[in-house]
Amino acid sequence: MAEARDDGFSRYARQAWPALRRTAFLLTSDWHEAEDLVQRTLIALHRHWDRLERHDRISGYARAIMIRLVYSDRRSHRWSREVLHELPPEPEPPADPYTLVVDRILLMNALAGLGPRQRAAVVLRYWEDRSVEETASAMGSEGSTVRSQTVRALATLRTALTAAADGTDAAAPRNAEDAARAAVPGR
Template sequence: MSWDAEFTRHFDRSAAAMRFTAYLLCGNWHEAEDVVQAAYLKLYLAGPRMAHRDGVDAYLRRIVVRTFLGERRKARWRRERVTDELPEVGAPAQLSEDRVVLWRALDALPAKQRAVLVLRFWHDLGVDEVARSLRCTSGTVKSHTSRGLAALRRRLGADFAELWPEVSRNA
């Protein structure tokens, strides 16, 4: 199968999940679209050089997270512009109010903590897998996990366990 056909098949199968992952990271659908578009472009360009294509999903997820983190580093140096429009802060309409509250709290975390929590608890990756994805040590992943969950607990208070029970059990 040619790379173009393989890439198209992979895109059709995974684009929605990658957009949602990017949304969890960015908290903004427009920025998430930009991150995913950049990630798929990087994947497309790297594809012909890839020796093994069986790990494309993990590789793409790694590109999405790294693109998000790279954009956040660049954003510190950009100046904000005053506009007449309010920024988008919404979430998909079909989601419960609790999930929206949780995502807003997640959006308030520093970028690396958010990336670690999304990879650990949304994608259900282990500490070592997250460390490889982010090119850091397992200790750094554990530290970001602990700090991120503590910040969510402070922000959400007693509602934390109700809003995100799968994380509360594993924390």
């Protein structure tokens, strides 16, 4: 009896495999995932093979099992959105060991261009990771002063670092007004 059952199921599986695989591909958009889905569908179908009364409608039942498995996979996050490629991506090129040194020098030069209060605000807030209140206490000023000094200092640093990255001189006047201010002594 068990051999007749297995023979009937084996015949059905061989005959239905191509059609089930096409349906599985349409549901998953991936041939490998489709193969897995058909196998899981046939395993589930084999468990109920003895209880099936109408073997002429077995393909519809198999498709229903397949769809329930897809829904179950997506609900349980088993479904993967990974996209497989034939070749692995190019490895990251080795980092230039001097890049960090150059970046550090550029940052230190930009910090040196800040006024003492702005530099203190930036160093205390970002290097030492202090709060506005702690920085204000250390600088002997108010929190609003620390915030305004920090905002101005960061704007100056951005300008200096952008100019350094572009290879331009950040100290050069950007417009006629800056040039006029630079020409007046004592300003």
